[in-house]
Amino acid sequence: MAQKEFAGHMVDVNEEGYFTNPQQWNKEIAAAIAKEEGLELSDKHYAIIEFLRNRFISGEALSIRSINKSGIVDVKEFYALFPGAPLKKSTKIAGIPKPSSCI
Amino acid sequence: MKNILILGAGTAGTLIANKLRKRLSKREWSITIVDENKEHYYQPGFLFIPFGIYNQNDVIKPKAKFIPKGVDFIYSQIDKILPQENKVLIAEGKRELKYDFLIIATGTRIAPEETPGLLGELWHKDIFDFYTVEGAVALAERLKSFNGGKLVVNITELPFKCPVAPLEFIFLADTYFKKRGIRDKVELTLVTPLPGAFTKPIATKMLSGLMEEKNIKIVPDFNIAEVDNLNKKILDYEEKAVEFDILVTIPTNKGADMIERSSMGDDLNFVPTDKHTLQAVGHENIFVLGDAANLPTSKAGSVAHFAADFLEENLISAINGEPLKAKFDGHANCYIVTSYSKGTLIDFNYETEPLPGRYPYWIGPFGLLKDTRLNYFGKLFFKWMYWNLLLKGHHLPVTSHMSMCCKERPE
Structure with missing residues (x-):
């Protein structure tokens, strides 16, 4: 298992850079990961991140579709906030595992 | 007399009805199965219909033929489950069925209505699914008159039934057009939300190789937002566009609407289910078999078949008030x-x-x-x-647990 430093904190990450221990996350760390991804986090970004973390912690599946249930943004806006691969980027910044798609 | 109620007489429901009737005493246990359709579909056969290899007669038989004696078969719409009262309302709520144990086997359906434009004017004219008999038959007709152009296969989102079917479809299309001598006039493209041909790395490598060999293009990381019927294009959320002459869609898959009416499902109406014991989360006397469950494995008949052995054991344990010991491993x-x-x-x-x-x-x-x-x-x-x-619950010469025998992990 690898470790990586964000905003002065050492965190455990897997080979793709996703957190293996979501407890190690905080907002400063999120901002540092976002910077690596070329993003500056706004309040809307943080609101989505909080939604994703809560959903992960309660054991619910994360999907692009579930963003519609957040009440924060719709899928199109989600793409605008995290361009390219919104779910992959946002979960990485949220300090939770990459959503696994089953076969 | 105690009651076992099975909802859904597809692959999963039929199979478990046969197993349980053999296992449980007829004097102590009545078994009832409910489904609104009279026809049983051999769904793996749908894939062959568009290419004229199978026709409708190969894939349809009466459901009743596969329900054993001693099981009551009720043809009815299912209204909703009332889990607190251990009963199910059927026939638009006009009739109620009580149960001691309930098995939910209502499967999954395609939900093309979830994608704007998919059910537009091109539906079953130039846009087809092959997960229904109607779609597969209409597509067969369309392919006959297709003499060249862009054939696009699009996966809307995960999970969907039989995850290898889109690949099989496109491989068969390759052979079909070769046989007709027009393969060089047809552009075959797979447009998928996945990063590659498949989800798991080793299989993806093998299957990507085959796609390349057959000159099939792939557009990865594409999440469809809508269909533009006028310009015959599919668009994703970032306005990436792929043009088509024929679009073969694998629409969003959802569990039965009845699950939603019962407030027992997740976002897609799949029932939260313990992935090892197959018991519905929060309901001791409800089990879930087949595609209706939210298990992190394939939605496929093979999974229902393997899982049935574990469900049977755990149901017997539950009847006897014992802990659920059989652990399903997700075998597909x-x-x-x-x-x-x-x-x-x-x-x-x-x-x-x-x-x-x-x-x-x-x-x-x-x-x-x-x-x-x-x-x-x-x-x-x-x-x-x-x-x-x-379907009759006979033993097949394969093990229910996955075996590591004869498998090799590549370097």
């Missing part, structure tokens, strides 16, 4: 046809991705992740096994 197993004469085979579970090797079997061994003629015939022979052995 799929043939993948790669042309009119060859196929490959994958075998996997929650923990182990599809690996190459051999699959030991009475007329095998079949090649895992290998492209062979025997695998193709295995797939065709399976139709006979399905109607004659599997």
Whole structure:
């Protein structure tokens, strides 16, 4: 298992850079990961991140579709906030595992 | 007299009805199964209809033929489950059925209405699904008159039933157009939300190789937002666009609407289910079998078939007030046809991705992740096994747990 430093904190990450221990996350760390991804986090970004973390912690599946249930943004806006691969980027910044798609 | 109620008489429901009728005393237990449709579909056969290999008669038989004596079959719409009261309302709420144990086996359906424009004016004219008999038959007609252009296969989102079917479809299309002598006039493209041809790395590598060999293009990381019927394009959320002459869609898959009416489902109406015991989360006397469950494995008949053995054991334990000891491992197993004469085979579970090797079997061994003629015939022979052995709950010569025997992990 690898470790990586964000905003002065050492965190455990897997080979793709996703957190293996979501407890190690905080907002400063999120901002540092976002910077690596070329993003500056706004309040809307943080609101989505909080939604994703809560959903992960309660054991619910994360999907692009579930963003519609957040009440924060719709899928199109989600793409605008995290361009390219919104779910992959946002979960990485949220300090939770990459959503696994089953076969 | 105590009651077991099974909702859904598809592959999962029929199979477990047969198993339980053999297992439980007729004097102590009545078994009732409810479904609104009278026809049983051999769904793996749908894939062959667009290419004229099978027709409707190959895939439809009466459901009643496969329900054993001693099981009451009620043809009715299912209104909703009232889990606190241990009963189910049917026939628009006019009738109620009480149960001691409930098995939900209502499967999954395609929900093209979830994607704007999919059910537009081109539906079943230039846009088709092959997950319904109607869609597969309409597509067969359209392909006959297709003499060249862009054929696009699009996966809307995960999960969807039989995850290898889109690949099989596109491989068969390749052979179909070659036979008609117009392969050079047809552009075949797979447009998928996945980063590659498949989800798991080793199988993806093998299947991507086959796609390249057959000159099939792939557009990865594409999440469809809408269909532009006028300009015949599909668009994703970032306005990426792919043009088509024929679009073959794998629409969003959802569980039965009845699950939503019962407030027992997740975002897609799949029932939260313990992935090892198959008990519905929060309901001690409800079990879930087949595609209706939210299990992190394939939605496929093979999963329902393997899971049925574990469900049967756990139901018996629950009846006897004992802890649920049987642990399902997520075992799935799929043939993948790669042309009119060859196929490959994958075998996997929650923990182990599809690996190459051999699959030991009475007329095998079949090649895992290998492209062979025997695998193709295995797939065709399976139709006979399905109607004659599997649905009736007879033992098939394969193990329910996945076996690591004869699998190889590549370097």
